[in-house]
Amino acid sequence: MVIISLDLQSESPIYIQLRNKIIEGIASKQLRPGDPLPSVRTFAQDLGVNMHTVNKAYQLLKQDGFIQIHRQKGVVINPDGMPSVDGNYLANVRENLRPVISESVCRGMNKEELMKLIQEVYEEIQKGGEHDDLH
Amino acid sequence: MVIISLDLQSESPIYIQLRNKIIEGIASKQLRPGDPLPSVRTFAQDLGVNMHTVNKAYQLLKQDGFIQIHRQKGVVINPDGMPSVDGNYLANVRENLRPVISESVCRGMNKEELMKLIQEVYEEIQKGGEHDDLH
Amino acid sequence: MVIISLDLQSESPIYIQLRNKIIEGIASKQLRPGDPLPSVRTFAQDLGVNMHTVNKAYQLLKQDGFIQIHRQKGVVINPDGMPSVDGNYLANVRENLRPVISESVCRGMNKEELMKLIQEVYEEIQKGGEHDDLH
Amino acid sequence: MVIISLDLQSESPIYIQLRNKIIEGIASKQLRPGDPLPSVRTFAQDLGVNMHTVNKAYQLLKQDGFIQIHRQKGVVINPDGMPSVDGNYLANVRENLRPVISESVCRGMNKEELMKLIQEVYEEIQKGGEHDDLH
DNA sequence: GTGGTCTAGACCACT
DNA sequence: GTGGTCTAGACCACG
Numbered sequence: 001m002v003i004i005s006l007d008l009q010s011e012s013p014i015y016i017q018l019r020n021k022i023i024e025g026i027a028s029k030q031l032r033p034g035d036p037l038p039s040v041r042t043f044a045q046d047l048g049v050n051m052h053t054v055n056k057a058y059q060l061l062k063q064d065g066f067i068q069i070h071r072q073k074g075v076v077i078n079p080d081g082m083p084s085v086d087g088n089y090l091a092n093v094r095e096n097l098r099p100v101i102s103e104s105v106c107r108g109m110n111k112e113e114l115m116k117l118i119q120e121v122y123e124e125i126q127k128g129g130e131h132d133d134l135h
Numbered sequence: 136m137v138i139i140s141l142d143l144q145s146e147s148p149i150y151i152q153l154r155n156k157i158i159e160g161i162a163s164k165q166l167r168p169g170d171p172l173p174s175v176r177t178f179a180q181d182l183g184v185n186m187h188t189v190n191k192a193y194q195l196l197k198q199d200g201f202i203q204i205h206r207q208k209g210v211v212i213n214p215d216g217m218p219s220v221d222g223n224y225l226a227n228v229r230e231n232l233r234p235v236i237s238e239s240v241c242r243g244m245n246k247e248e249l250m251k252l253i254q255e256v257y258e259e260i261q262k263g264g265e266h267d268d269l270h
Numbered sequence: 271m272v273i274i275s276l277d278l279q280s281e282s283p284i285y286i287q288l289r290n291k292i293i294e295g296i297a298s299k300q301l302r303p304g305d306p307l308p309s310v311r312t313f314a315q316d317l318g319v320n321m322h323t324v325n326k327a328y329q330l331l332k333q334d335g336f337i338q339i340h341r342q343k344g345v346v347i348n349p350d351g352m353p354s355v356d357g358n359y360l361a362n363v364r365e366n367l368r369p370v371i372s373e374s375v376c377r378g379m380n381k382e383e384l385m386k387l388i389q390e391v392y393e394e395i396q397k398g399g400e401h402d403d404l405h
Numbered sequence: 406m407v408i409i410s411l412d413l414q415s416e417s418p419i420y421i422q423l424r425n426k427i428i429e430g431i432a433s434k435q436l437r438p439g440d441p442l443p444s445v446r447t448f449a450q451d452l453g454v455n456m457h458t459v460n461k462a463y464q465l466l467k468q469d470g471f472i473q474i475h476r477q478k479g480v481v482i483n484p485d486g487m488p489s490v491d492g493n494y495l496a497n498v499r500e501n502l503r504p505v506i507s508e509s510v511c512r513g514m515n516k517e518e519l520m521k522l523i524q525e526v527y528e529e530i531q532k533g534g535e536h537d538d539l540h
Numbered sequence: 541g542t543g544g545t546c547t548a549g550a551c552c553a554c555t
Numbered sequence: 556g557t558g559g560t561c562t563a564g565a566c567c568a569c570g
Contacts, residue, residue: 011568013545020234027237039557050547055558066241071413072454072555074557085242090252093235097256099155100231102162106201107220111257117225118253121232122246143341146544148569184342185570281553283560290504297507309542320562325543336511342570344542355512360522363505367526369425370501372432376471377490381527387495388523391502392516416559418554455555 006047014049018057023066026077028128034079037067141182149184153192158201161212163263169214172202276317284319288327293336296347298398304349307337411452419454423462428471431482433533438487442472442480 004021006014025031037043040058044051058075061067065083069075083089104114139156141149160166172178175193179186193210196202200218204210218224239249274291276284295301307313310328314321328345331337335353339345353359374384409426411419430436442448445463449456463480466472470488474480488494509519 015545020237023241024233024237027240041557051558052548053546056545058558068414069558071415071419071557073413082241082243085239085244089242093239093252094256094259096235097253098159098260100228101253101256102155102159102260104220104228105162105257105260106158106217107224108217109220111254114257115250115253117228118232118236118250119246121229121236122240122249124229125233125237125240144338145341149341150569188570191569285560290507293504293511294507297510311542321543322563323561326560328543339543341543352511352513355509355514359512363509363522364526364529366505367523368429368530370498371523371526372425372429372530374490374498375432375527375530376428376487377494378487379490381524384527385520385523387498388502388506388520389516391499391506392510392519394499395503395507395510420554458555461554 004047006049008049015053015056015060018047018054019060022057022061024125024128026066026082027125029126030128031077033077033081035077036073037075037077039074139182141184150188150191150195153182153184153189154195157192157196159260159263161201161217162260164261165263166212168212168216170212171208172210172212174209274317276319278319285323285326285330288317288324289330292327292331294395294398296336296352297395299396300398301347303347303351305347306343307345307347309344409452411454413454420458420461420465423452423454423459424465427462427466429530429533431471431487432530434531435533436482438482439484440482441478442482444479 004018004025006017006021008014010017022031022037031037037058038046040051040054044054047054058067058069062069065078067075068078068080101114104117109117139153139160141152141156143149145152157166157172166172172193173181175186175189179189182189193202193204197204200213202210203213203215236249239252244252274288274295276287276291278284280287292301292307301307307328308316310321310324314324317324328337328339332339335348337345338348338350371384374387379387409423409430411422411426413419415422427436427442436442442463443451445456445459449459452459463472463474467474470483472480473483506519509522514522
């Protein structure tokens with residue numbers, strides 16, 4: 001599995017960063033449905049954080065359907081596929097996007113520049129996974 | 136000035152919400168450079184929040200160059216124009232966008248759908264200001 | 271507020287017991303929408319358990335819409351009303367009821383006895399609140 | 406014997422699920438007093454779970470008088486009849502029912518709806534056995 | 541003072 | 556060995 005780097009000084013909680021990193025891993029196909037994730041304890045040790053912090057990230061991911069916490073196999077990327085884009089999620093994303101886009105507009109970005117930026121990030125995410133298909 | 140609605144149960148701090156709402160106001164041209172903003176005290180009372188909270192939002196906005204705070208004239212949208220898109224800001228946006236886009240990808244949105252969503256939000260923001268150009 | 275008794279020896283986790291007790295309090299109208307709940311710390315001290323245990327119960331209740339965790343007012347019974355009976359919840363209840371009812375059937379209870387038992391518990395819950403309308 | 410489906414991601418332990426499924430089988434008369442149950446080993450293999458897990462379920466069932474375990478004859482549904490409804494069991498059921506009923510009340514179910522739900526589940530259980538009286 | 545986050549360390553149930 | 560639960564104690568952001 002690819003190295004996950006956390007910013008322990010960041011304002012955003014570690015468990016949120018971890019959650020996001022794992023989601024990025026899935027988006028970039030470095031992690032695929034059915035793939036195992038480390039146990040809370042070993043992962044915590046590897047990352048240099050507390051067990052509970054990893055657990056909190058796992059609980060979030062489980063709640064949203066990204067992973068399964070299995071009684072036998074441990075933790076795996078949800079083999080039944082990812083959660084879908086429901087109305088609830090869409091509303092959420094819109095609400096998250098609003099301030100970001102607003103600020104960009106204020107700062108003078110036009111629609112084209114914004115679109116280009118989004119596209120760049122989009123491709124950056126996909127590119128993250130093309131180097132190692134094996135993990 | 137248009138009514139600002141805050142979600143007091145939201146996970147995001149009130150002062151951040153307030154900051155964002157004001158930025159949205161600027162983006163939608165409901166607030167224009169030179170426009171006055173309420174004093175910390177009256178604004179706090181109108182919103183039903185703590186004075187410190189409004190002050191914190193103002194400090195953030197001032198720091199980023201969105202507003203100016205004068206002892207006599209009070210608070211105004213920066214008449215010298217808005218801050219620009221510097222490398223620092225761009226890097227920040229990218230970092231904020233990554234998890235959102237990643238999750239959308241995981242949930243099965245393709246690039247076109249994502250672009251359409253962004254565009255919708257973009258236009259939604261601009262539309263917010265077309266009703267009352269005066270305030 | 272009425273005394274809440276927890277069984278620290280029980281097999282069911284304390285935070286689940288606490289969650290249930292609070293729900294029972296709402297069902298019996300000892301707790302009404304808008305009523306405040308103690309802070310995690312004071313409640314923990316009153317109950318003789320750890321802060322995190324109370325917090326976990328609160329998080330569960332918040333997640334299901336029974337309470338709101340308010341930035342200003344602290345924790346309150348959801349003033350906008352209780353969550354409704356959706357399909358998801360119904361399916362859940364059925365799944366929980368199945369083994370209980372099955373075992374009762376095995377042990378020789380007929381439908382009438384079962385109904386009577388349910389009714390008794392139902393009225394027991396409502397009766398819990400008739401003594402003190404004030405809290 | 407009818408297929409038993411276990412949810413390996415469920416929060417409730419597998420051996421409890423298994424215990425309950427067998428009790429449901431008895432309640433629906435798919436399993437009758439004297440009927441044999443698979444040996445621990447074969448059952449474990451069929452279900453794809455650990456031998457200890459099946460054993461634990463059997464021990465629980467034996468303890469409550471639902472099954473008998475003989476060294477030679479193997480495991481059978483108790484031919485001397487099922488355990489009865491004693492005060493201990495009743496108190497237990499009431500305690501289990503309380504939170505479920507409370508939550509239903511909170512969510513706005515009235516007594517009639519609740520009764521109807523119970524009745525439905527009750528009949529669902531009985532219906533489970535009408536297809537194959539033989540096994 | 542409030543909840544949110546994080547740590548360290550412990551016990552237990554489950555498989 | 557796994558996750559689940561609980562404790563004690565700490566720091567911080569928020570209001």
